[in-house]
Amino acid sequence: MLKIPFLDLPPLRGAAGTVRLPGSKSISNRLLLLAALAEGETRIEQLLDADDTAVMLEALRALGCAWHRGSDGSVTLRGLGGHLPVSAADCFLGNAGTAMRPLAAALALLAARDGGRYTLRGVPRMHERPIRDLVDALRGLGCQIEDLGQPGYPPLALCGPSPLRLAEPVRVRGDVSSQFLTALLLTLPLVAQQDVVIEVEGELISKPYVEITLALLARFGVQVQREGWQRFIIPAGSRLRSPGRLVVEGDASAASYFIALGALAASAEPVRIEGIGRDALQGDVRFADAAAAMGAEIRWLDHALEVKRGRWPLQGIELDCVAIPDAAMTLAVMALFADSPTRLTGIASWRVKETDRIAAMAAELRKLGAHVAEGLDWIEVQPLPAPAWQRAAIHTYDDHRMAMCFSLAALHPLAGAQPQALRILDPGCVAKTFPDYFETLFSLVQADPHDVPVLCIDGPTASGKGTLADQVAQRLGYAVLDSGALYRATALAAQCAGVSLQDEERLASLAATLPLHFDGGRCFLDDEDVTDALRAEAVGQGASTVAALPKVRQALHQLQLSFRRVPGLVADGRDMGTAIFPDSELKVFLTASAAKRAERRHKQLMEKGFSANITGLLRDLEERDARDKNRSASPLKPAQDARLLDNSDLDIEASVNQVLTWWSEGRPFPG
């Protein structure tokens, strides 16, 4: 998961491969609540693991529901059988509408029936998202609800006891959010000693989400009767009973980004999306039809679909999106790639979600050069006129969907005109529903290698290159290449495979296919952490032998180039800027006085429990420096255009900041 202030994306050219979708947010949170309230134990598989489900799970724990996570990621809950063992709790629900609205209803009804006082809060934006229609409906039933902030918005206190009035139909408005109706449907079975009737006022929006609610209630043994979308009856004697085991299907709204990716990418191979099929429970699966209408080529399989670019450019569409409010945002970004305008209507609810999504979408699309018109409940996006692409820093407004949608803009053909296509601010906001979104995207996309930025950090031994490279890479969300480790890893792999250090051919083929990667300062061969093994004396000796073999050097040169992948690379070594990535945008030559470096190495060794002599270390360092500078193949020297950084008197934070300042100077992003 990326927890960084911004992420720069290079122009993206293609995409292919397979994505396994995270579990559906809407299904996950409904199942968690139903399982907690029901009689019996429920095991939920492929549950979404993200902020929205985390806040729900924590709230359920605070309310006395015991649950545990299995090693396979499943969650098993012991149902409370409709009775809370605690009479007070304070729950923080982040910005999860699917937690706030249903829990408000559950706690209001249970507090009324059994007594108690429960408070529900969220992030500041949650306190701006309306809940009045639900509160009014619950008050109509006799529940006691206190506004703890602005009336009509969370935070709320749900208190009791108070007599419930269930004989009359409960009226709820359906035109602001369908989650109010969902909340009543999910929780009224708790008190349905008699038939309970819900009447919907106003035109219900987001209807497919209510279908999800009804289908999941049926899994828990409650058959709601209905007259169209106006009247719902929860039969007397309804009880929530666990069905035992449930599997969550993949998130259809999350699928929209990968459907769009397939439609936009210039690749012969499709993007394959696993975890949903045409018969998915979620209405957002219909996004695929809208994408197909714009030009996507879609092939449905069992529990999967494959998407490729079809018509190109895409064609604009006019669509009422009231049934697919979340996935519809993806269409607004796809509209940039069309040859006629796209008009999305029926999206008034966008204004009261994670942010005012109509305003946010319009503002950020305009930054890229698009012409956008907007109204109370619609948006119209014109195709991007050539050569209008403007590099921009895209604000995401703490809205996961803004971040995910705008990442797709990097595929725009006009974005190729400059080295970096766009900057996504606060990319970590995807954690609400899809914490690994960017990692998943990067595993599918391709870019022209020269468009992928590389930041080189070269320097003499013990200058602190590795630590600096790791921290800079972490702050930029880039991968890291510790090139020195490649020679050591070749020697280690040869040792393990019993290959002689004289067998140049076999060593070269080992080197060419080393399954090496770096993660969080550690080095892995396949899944094995070899960081410490690479430091062994014998491996070091082996490394210097293999490094002298031209075919091994050639193979490792290719391997090093292959680390240059989206979104970018920080490469540390001795010849990164001079020999391997001479076109890199920023080359840093890191030095420190030999005395300082000897001192650091000494400290390192002492910390690891080795005895060391500082004078000896200093002499070794000076000898090695002389050898590195004077060798004929790739001698250690700063690239002509390198920035020199002497960190003798800088701590690591100051060095990182200096490098990041140079990096930002080279890539100003307006907005």
Ligand SMILES: O=C(O)C1=C[C@@H](OP(=O)(O)O)[C@@H](O)[C@H](O)C1
């Ligand atoms: O019930 C649900 O799971 C949801 C309903 C929709 O909200 P509205 O009914 O407010 O449109 C949707 O936008 C939200 O992401 C999830």
Ligand SMILES: C=C(OP(=O)(O)O)C(=O)O
């Ligand atoms: C509107 C959304 O979320 P919530 O469930 O918080 O309403 C969303 O995920 O797009």
